[in-house]
Amino acid sequence: MTLSKIKVDLVAVPFSGHLYPLLEIALPLLQDNRYEVRVFTGVNKVALAEKLGFTVIPFFPDDPDKMERIANTENQVNAYGMYQQLKQNLTLIPEVIDFLKEDFQAHQTDIVVADFVAVPAGIVCNQLGIPWITTIPTPFAIESQQTTPSYLGGWYPPKSTLGKIRDWFGRKMVRSFKRSVVWLLRKQLRPYDFHLYRQKExxxxxxxxxxxxxxxxxxxxxxxxxxxxxxxxxCSSLETSDISLDKKAYVLVTNGTHLLWGKETLTNVVCQLAQKYPQFHFLISYGDDQQEEIQRLRENVSAYSYLPYEQVLPQVQYVIHHGGAGILYNCIKYQRPALILPHDYDQFDYAVRAELAGVAEVANRQNFQEIEAKFQHLVTREWSALAKLSQQWSTYQPSQCLIKEIQRLKEGEDK
Structure with missing residues (x-):
């Protein structure tokens, strides 16, 4: 008797920090005969996912950059900007929901694994009664119930009663902001019977x-x-690039893929540092995997459109980055000390955690004197905590966790 395969659908927006972790954790499923796996994402990531072996169903095939135009802002995002982004995203939701609902039903999908910002996937699963799993590379984005809230500029855990009171007000502020946004968008959300909380979650x-x-x-x-x-x-890059460095002392510099508005400023900061530290060669990665340009900005500053972290990190000594999850965990994996210059979103919160863990220095990206002082600390202090964390990093088995949860949900459904 031949058992039918478990049909697993992956859903993510077409951005490296969201899609790549989902593809990486699901890769072993492709070699397991128990599963039939498909990926739903944007057009610009179809080729990459197909190269890995996934079957891909693209969103908005007639407008490949539709989601990227909303996410890749030219200015720093504040609370109003986040509201505007959400409002723009809501214009896409009806089409995505209809598309997923029709496809899941026709395919008879068993389990859905969705990145945490792929909200339409959860809505459709709830409507159809399909068990689903959330993957989240930024766990502290989940709203805190009793501890320090996130997305408030990077708060450190409290050390006193006053700090606990601060956290209480912060949690209230976060919830009030979310409730206000949902109320302002109530007309757009009404067709989905959307509620912000379910039993306080x-x-x-x-x-x-x-x-x-x-x-x-x-x-x-x-x-x-x-x-x-x-x-x-x-935190795998999933992409490759032919880069081989000589035996100079290198510093990798990156601020990810979304922060278009911050790249010019970061370049200027690096050129100033390079002038003061001629013994280092600075490699800037602009995070655009659609281009392959290389520029020599100074004798010891080279700019690349894209450098895969896994290939370049073993060849550099230090890293300057924005505090994104991917580069942060790669620095831990390869035991590379970092200077974090947080720009936006969750980066301030990651910077706090990295500093407390003893794996990075943190500086205000707008204060060059502070950046210079912290860079000097970076290249002169001991980084013993990195070795221990790197060892702990290697003990995790993400794909096995996913497989275990898929089997648990499927077995529960069959009972």
Whole structure:
């Protein structure tokens, strides 16, 4: 008797920090005869996913850059900017929901694994009664119930009663902001019977399973939902580039893919540092994997359109980055000390965690004197904590966690 395969659909927006961890954690499923796996994402990432062996169904095939135009802002995002982004994203939701609903039904999908910002996937699963799993590379984005809130500029855990009072007000502020946004967008959300909370937990995350794609050792919060578990970092670049460096002392510099508005400023900062530190050669990666330009900006500054972290990190000594999850965990994996210049979103919170863990220096990106002083610390201090965290990093098995949860949900469904 031949058993039917478990049909697993992956859903993510076409951005490296969201799609790549989901593809990485699901890669072993392609070699397992128990599963039939498909990927739903944007057009610009279809070729990459297909190269890995996935079957891909693209969103908005007639407008490949539709989602990228919303996410890749030219200015720093504030609270109003986040509201505007959400409002623009809501214009895409009806089409995405209809598309997913029709396809899931026709395909008879068994399990859905969705990145935490792929909200339409959860809405459709709830409507169709399909068990689903949330993957989240930024676990502290889940709203805190009793501990320090995130997305408020990078708050350190409290050391006094006054700090606990600050956290209480911060949690109230975060919830009030979310409720205000939902109220302002109530007309757009009404067709989906959307509620922000379910028994005090946010409904955008799966009630079945949430896999945190990070390290418990780096987190000071302990108030995650009961269905949450630490699966471990998924930070593979998935792409390759032919780069071989000579035996100079190199510093990798990156601020990811989204921060278009910050790249020119970062370049200027690096050129100033390069003038003061001629013994280092600075390699700037602009995070655009659609181009292959190389520029020599100074004798010891080279700019690349894209450098895969996994290929370049073993060849450099230090890193300057923005505090994104991918580069942060790769620095831990390869034991590379970093200077973090947080720009936006979750980066301030990651910077706090990296500093407390003893794996990075942190500086204000607008204060060059502070940047210079912290860079001097970076290249002169000891970094003993990196070796221990790197060893702990290697103990996680994210894909095994995913497979275990898929089997648990499928077996529960069959009973």
């Amino acid at each position: 946010e409904t955008i995350y799966s009630p079945y399973a949430i896999l945190g794609l990070g390290m418990k050792e780096l987190e000071f919060r302990d108030d995650f939902p009961a269905q949450f578990q630490w699966a471990g970092p998924c």
